[in-house]
Every structure is written in C-alpha cells, then in structure tokens.
Amino acid sequence: MKTILVTGAAGFIGSSTCEKLIKKKYIVVGVDNLNDYYSPKVKLRNVNEIKKDPKFRLYQTDIRDFNGIEKIFAQNKIDKVIHLAARAGVRPSLEQPRLYFDVNVNGTLILLELAKEFKVKNFVFASSSSVYGENKKVPFSEEDLTEDQISPYASSKKSGELICRTYSHLFNMNVSCLRFFTVYGPRGRPDMAPFIFTDLISKGRTIDMYGDGTSKRDYTYIDDITDGIIGALEKDFRFEIFNLGNSDPIPLKNFISIIEKNLGKKAKIKKKPMQQGDVLITYADIAKAKKMLGYNPKTDIEQGMKKFIEWYKKNNS
Numbered sequence: 001m002k003t004i005l006v007t008g009a010a011g012f013i014g015s016s017t018c019e020k021l022i023k024k025k026y027i028v029v030g031v032d033n034l035n036d037y038y039s040p041k042v043k044l045r046n047v048n049e050i051k052k053d054p055k056f057r058l059y060q061t062d063i064r065d066f067n068g069i070e071k072i073f074a075q076n077k078i079d080k081v082i083h084l085a086a087r088a089g090v091r092p093s094l095e096q097p098r099l100y101f102d103v104n105v106n107g108t109l110i111l112l113e114l115a116k117e118f119k120v121k122n123f124v125f126a127s128s129s130s131v132y133g134e135n136k137k138v139p140f141s142e143e144d145l146t147e148d149q150i151s152p153y154a155s156s157k158k159s160g161e162l163i164c165r166t167y168s169h170l171f172n173m174n175v176s177c178l179r180f181f182t183v184y185g186p187r188g189r190p191d192m193a194p195f196i197f198t199d200l201i202s203k204g205r206t207i208d209m210y211g212d213g214t215s216k217r218d219y220t221y222i223d224d225i226t227d228g229i230i231g232a233l234e235k236d237f238r239f240e241i242f243n244l245g246n247s248d249p250i251p252l253k254n255f256i257s258i259i260e261k262n263l264g265k266k267a268k269i270k271k272k273p274m275q276q277g278d279v280l281i282t283y284a285d286i287a288k289a290k291k292m293l294g295y296n297p298k299t300d301i302e303q304g305m306k307k308f309i310e311w312y313k314k315n316n317s
C-alpha cells in the first residue's frame with residue numbers, strides 16, 4: 001500500500017481527494033493548519049467521516065513550518081505528494097499579497113525541498129486557471145503563454161509552477177501541475193459563487209452580480225477533479241502541466257438561473273461593476289489531460305449543481 005501526503009487535506013478539494021484515495025486503498029497522511037480563511041469547523045466537518053478510517057491521519061501543521069513538515073516526512077514513509085494547501089481566492093489576494101506569496105510560494109518550496117530530501121516519487125501541485133490571466137484565445141491550452149496574471153493569487157500560482165519546474169529539472173523529480181477551473185460540488189468553498197449565490201437566494205437575500213452577467217466560468221465538478229488528480233498521481237510524469245476543466249463555459253446569468261430552478265426561488269440581483277482581478281472568461285482545452293491522464297469529466301453543470309444544492313440543503317439550511 002502506497003502512502004500519500006495530501007496538504008490542504010481538510011479543504012474542499014483536499015477532503016474529497018483523501019476520501020477517494022482511501023477508497024482506492026491508499027494510506028493518506030493529511031496536513032492542514034485549519035486556518036480561519038473560512039470556518040475551521042467547516043474544515044473539521046469535511047474530514048469527520050474519513051478521520052474514522054485507520055488509513056487516514058491528519059496533522060494540524062502549517063506548510064511554512066519546515067521542521068514540523070520534516071517531522072511528518074520522517075514519521076511516515078511518504079511515496080507521493082498531492083500539494084493542495086494554499087491561500088485560495090482571487091479577491092482577498094489583492095488585500096493580502098504577502099500572505100498569499102508566503103503560503104503559496106514559500107510553502108510550496110518547503111514541500112518540494114522535503115520531497116527531494118525524502119526521495120518522493122511523484123509530486124502533484126494544485127495550480128489554477130487564473131494563471132491564464134486575460135488570455136484572449138479560447139479555449140485555454142497548456143501551450144498558451146501565461147505571462148499576464150492579474151491578481152497576486154494568480155501570480156503566486158504561476159510562481160508555484162515555476163519552482164516545481166525548476167525542482168523537476170534540477171533533481172529529476174516527477175512533477176505534475178494541474179490547472180483547476182472553478183471547482184464546485186458538495187463541501188464547496190463558502191467564499192465561492194456557487195455557495196454564496198445558493199445561500200443568499202435560498203434565504204431570499206440579494207446577490208451581487210459583478211458585470212452584466214455575460215462573464216463565463218468553466219465550472220468543473222469535484223468528482224471529475226479528484227479523478228484528474230489521482231490520474232496524475234498514478235502516472236509519474238517528469239514534468240507536465242494539465243488543464244482540469246469541464247471545457248464548457250457557462251455565462252453567469254445562466255448559472256444564476258440554474259440555481260433559481262433548483263431552489264424554486266427567484267434571485268434578487270444587484271448589478272455591480274466587474275471587480276479588479278476577475279477575468280471575463282475561463283475555458284479549458286482538456287485534450288492533453290484526456291490523452292495523457294485518461295481524464296474525462298462526466299458531470300455537466302445541471303447535474304452538478306443539482307447535487308451541490310441537495311448537499312447544501314442537508315448541511316447548511
């Protein structure tokens with residue numbers, strides 16, 4: 001049985017990834033500092049079930065704590081790493097750029113350094129569609145230039161990719177960088193649009209709509225994302241970058257209508273100007289991930305939001 005270190009294990013994508021790894025008979029060593037970017041109670045609830053499994057262990061440690069993380073590597077024979085811990089969220093990164101770089105870049109460097117020291121076989125890094133910035137060419141391909149990130153979050157993710165590439169080159173490490181496109185689904189982050197809109201509309205409160213409703217996001221269902229992550233984990237590429245998206249961008253107005261339909265309630269909408277850091281469209285070309293990872297997203301936005309809203313009603317109302 002292989003042992004996988006998962007950072008950000010109590011988060012949205014992390015907890016879902018750990019759950020799937022355990023089902024696939026991996027031993028999972030989770031790391032999360034349970035910070036209060038959103039409620040630590042929500043994060044603990046995310047891992048409530050898997051914590052009962054003897055194949056799962058959670059360390060409450062900060063990835064910037066070199067000695068703390070080194071101890072975890074020393075105590076567990078780690079075969080592979082899935083590095084998901086990060087300050088996520090575009091807009092707050094404009095307020096706290098130093099924190100974003102500290103966690104997302106220095107934290108990643110510490111993990112790469114220890115992965116090198118402990119001879120880890122494969123390192124999977126969570127990057128983001130935001131590295132494409134205001135890319136005009138759609139769909140976004142891994143070969144497109146990514147030189148114009150428009151938020152500190154996005155440039156911290158691009159910097160993470162660069163340091164991953166350097167470590168792969170210098171130390172013959174296998175590294176895959178996965179560019180996730182707006183991930184949603186059960187346990188979805190409470191600071192993201194799917195959750196915020198669902199929450200406010202269900203309570204009869206007004207939602208802020210930034211822009212005229214035509215901006216588009218390539219929403220990707222959590223179960224498809226975790227399949228892609230485990231696909232990369234099991235392949236051991238020297239260095240590759242993959243888009244993990246749904247390749248079906250949805251206009252904001254349509255997205256709101258899907259929520260209205262599922263809740264049986266009309267949204268009260270307040271229009272606001274587009275916010276700094278936000279891009280007009282994300283749209284993934286997923287041909288490479290399909291070919292090399294066997295990635296094949298199965299859940300469209302209608303099915304996915306239905307499942308998300310069922311989860312929301314059970315857990316949050």
Ligand SMILES: NC(=O)c1ccc[n+]([C@@H]2O[C@H](COP(=O)([O-])OP(=O)(O)OC[C@H]3O[C@@H](n4cnc5c(N)ncnc54)[C@H](O)[C@@H]3O)[C@@H](O)[C@H]2O)c1
Nearest residue numbers: 008011012013032033035062063085086126128180182183
């Ligand atoms: N959700 C998306 O749509 C999306 C899109 C693109 C990229 N990503 C990336 O995927 C990863 C997971 O995102 P998520 O949506 O699950 O976010 P999340 O906030 O739910 O999960 C991140 C987890 O990392 C932990 N963490 C943060 N800083 C830490 C630190 N210093 N030490 C230890 N743990 C720390 C947090 O407590 C949290 O549980 C992140 O790297 C994020 O940037 C997410």
